[in-house]
Amino acid sequence: MAFISVRDVVVEYDGRRVLDGVNLDIEAGQITVLLGGSGSGKSTLLRQILGLEQPKAGSILIKGTDITRCSPADLNKIRRSIGVSFQSAALFNSLSLADNVALTLQEHTALEPSIIDLIVWMKLAVVGLADFGKLHPQELSGGMKKRAAVARALALDPEILVLDEPSAGLDPIVAAELDELILFLKETFQITALVVTHELPSAFRIADRIAMLFNGKLLAVGTKDQIRANQHPRVRQFLNRVPDGPVHAPALASYLERYVQSQEVKR
Amino acid sequence: MANVLEIAGRETLSQLDYIGSLNIQLWATLRGMRAALPLVGNRHRWRAAVHQMLEIGVDALPMVALLAMCSGFILAMQGASELRRFGALHFVIDLVAVGFTRELGPLLTAIAVSGRSGSAFAAEIGTMKVTEEIDALKVMAFEPVEFVLAPKYLAALVAVPCLSIVANLFGILAGGLFMFFSTHLGLLLYFRCVLTSIELRDVLAGVIKSVAFATIIAHVGCLEGLRVRGGPEAVGRSTTAAVVRSTFLVIVADAIFTTIFYFIGR
Numbered sequence: 001m002a003f004i005s006v007r008d009v010v011v012e013y014d015g016r017r018v019l020d021g022v023n024l025d026i027e028a029g030q031i032t033v034l035l036g037g038s039g040s041g042k043s044t045l046l047r048q049i050l051g052l053e054q055p056k057a058g059s060i061l062i063k064g065t066d067i068t069r070c071s072p073a074d075l076n077k078i079r080r081s082i083g084v085s086f087q088s089a090a091l092f093n094s095l096s097l098a099d100n101v102a103l104t105l106q107e108h109t110a111l112e113p114s115i116i117d118l119i120v121w122m123k124l125a126v127v128g129l130a131d132f133g134k135l136h137p138q139e140l141s142g143g144m145k146k147r148a149a150v151a152r153a154l155a156l157d158p159e160i161l162v163l164d165e166p167s168a169g170l171d172p173i174v175a176a177e178l179d180e181l182i183l184f185l186k187e188t189f190q191i192t193a194l195v196v197t198h199e200l201p202s203a204f205r206i207a208d209r210i211a212m213l214f215n216g217k218l219l220a221v222g223t224k225d226q227i228r229a230n231q232h233p234r235v236r237q238f239l240n241r242v243p244d245g246p247v248h249a250p251a252l253a254s255y256l257e258r259y260v261q262s263q264e265v266k267r
Numbered sequence: 268m269a270n271v272l273e274i275a276g277r278e279t280l281s282q283l284d285y286i287g288s289l290n291i292q293l294w295a296t297l298r299g300m301r302a303a304l305p306l307v308g309n310r311h312r313w314r315a316a317v318h319q320m321l322e323i324g325v326d327a328l329p330m331v332a333l334l335a336m337c338s339g340f341i342l343a344m345q346g347a348s349e350l351r352r353f354g355a356l357h358f359v360i361d362l363v364a365v366g367f368t369r370e371l372g373p374l375l376t377a378i379a380v381s382g383r384s385g386s387a388f389a390a391e392i393g394t395m396k397v398t399e400e401i402d403a404l405k406v407m408a409f410e411p412v413e414f415v416l417a418p419k420y421l422a423a424l425v426a427v428p429c430l431s432i433v434a435n436l437f438g439i440l441a442g443g444l445f446m447f448f449s450t451h452l453g454l455l456l457y458f459r460c461v462l463t464s465i466e467l468r469d470v471l472a473g474v475i476k477s478v479a480f481a482t483i484i485a486h487v488g489c490l491e492g493l494r495v496r497g498g499p500e501a502v503g504r505s506t507t508a509a510v511v512r513s514t515f516l517v518i519v520a521d522a523i524f525t526t527i528f529y530f531i532g533r
Contacts, residue, residue, distance in 0.1 A: 090403035108408065
């Protein structure tokens with residue numbers, strides 16, 4: 001059975017359909033990459049999977065529990081098995097890095113402070129931030145914040161790690177370092193991961209399976225090779241980085257003409 | 268005409284929606300408040316509440332004291348200039364004592380706290396929304412109401428009445444200083460007169476008002492923060508809205524309470 005099963009999920013914002021009958025299985029022990037352009041519905045799908053929003057229709061099963069219909073207590077129980085690293089890192093600025101990582105351990109476990117301390121420094125060491133635990137998020141670079149967010153996500157030894165745009169806004173070297181970190185976590189802890197990204201090199205480096213979204217629909221799901229061989233025009237356009245079309249020159253000329261005329265009338 | 272009615276209807280619905288949201292948030296916070304209480308609650312929330320109490324109360328103390336002193340002087344001087352004409356200068360003591368205990372102490376404190384802490388609540392929670400920290404709390408299996416709102420509300424409930432009492436003391440002290448310099452009335456005698464002029468119900472009325480003001484300031488600040496959509500400019504707007512709305516609602520609530528106490532006390 002898949003770790004996460006998304007079944008016929010429909011999401012609408014003000015009558016506008018953002019996800020249209022999405023079906024997706026996320027298998028245990030694999031890195032699944034959710035790929036798609038801006039506005040394709042990646043982040044919306046992620047918010048449904050995390051239970052941050054309710055879909056208009058459909059169901060999302062995590063370890064067999066439908067999170068769209070379960071009680072808040074059951075949802076919180078499931079959430080403790082999920083580690084999430086947000087696109088903006090979402091670290092608590094009032095807390096130091098170590099306190100950010102320690103927060104869930106202090107609140108959701110009965111561990112001794114000395115044990116928590118040990119776990120925190122271990123998690124920070126895994127992401128290469130063992131020397132920076134006393135710093136606050138605002139004192140870190142973008143890449144360090146993302147790594148710290150991963151350390152916080154790992155605090156409770158989650159069964160699945162969810163990473164939203166881990167390499168967005170980072171330089172290629174730091175982005176590649178994060179990719180290696182994700183692969184290292186998978187190999188070392190046999191972790192299941194769901195990574196949302198629109199960065200092609202990163203997706204093809206880390207993915208076991210790739211799911212591609214376009215306009216709220218899943219266009220293709222498969223291994224890296226299957227996606228590379230996919231002949232759907234939109235998949236080809238995305239992989240080959242082909243723009244939708246040039247700026248329409250006559251329309252631009254007509255707009256400029258109307259603008260000049262309106263300025264002359266004003267005078 | 269239809270357009271005016273349409274705008275009026277839309278505004279009415281929007282204000283009703285706001286009041287409804289405030290009430291829902293208030294009940295949710297009251298339900299989550301147990302977690303912020305000492306001994307029976309979560310020690311991290313209680314620690315956060317104490318931290319908030321220091322920020323709302325102790326940090327605002329010099330400002331509220333100064334504000335109360337200035338207002339005490341103003342009230343005493345304005346009162347004296349009129350009462351002197353009727354040979355009733357001693358009524359300045361009653362004016363300052365009763366005026367501050369029932370009215371000015373809680374109101375001045377509420378306005379100061381609204382400007383300092385109400386706006387800070389909106390900015391803090393608004394920034395947490397923009398930077399996905401509220402979402403992070405949810406996915407970490409924390410309840411944002413219990414984690415963020417309950418400690419702030421508990422802190423406001425404790426700090427605002429305490430600050431009001433401090434404002435009363437400093438306002439009345441200012442009246443005493445005025446009386447000392449203008450009539451050479453000793454401070455000890457002045458305070459004895461103050462104690463005879465105010466009753467327990469005056470003090471209670473002030474405390475009840477300040478609890479209501481604390482509720483308004485904390486919840487308007489938090490709600491404005493939670494309603495932030497978009498980027499940093501939305502946080503700025505929410506901060507302004509928190510101060511404007513909470514000051515307005517505090518004055519409306521004050522008018523309602525004063526009317527109730529007026530009819531009860533007749």
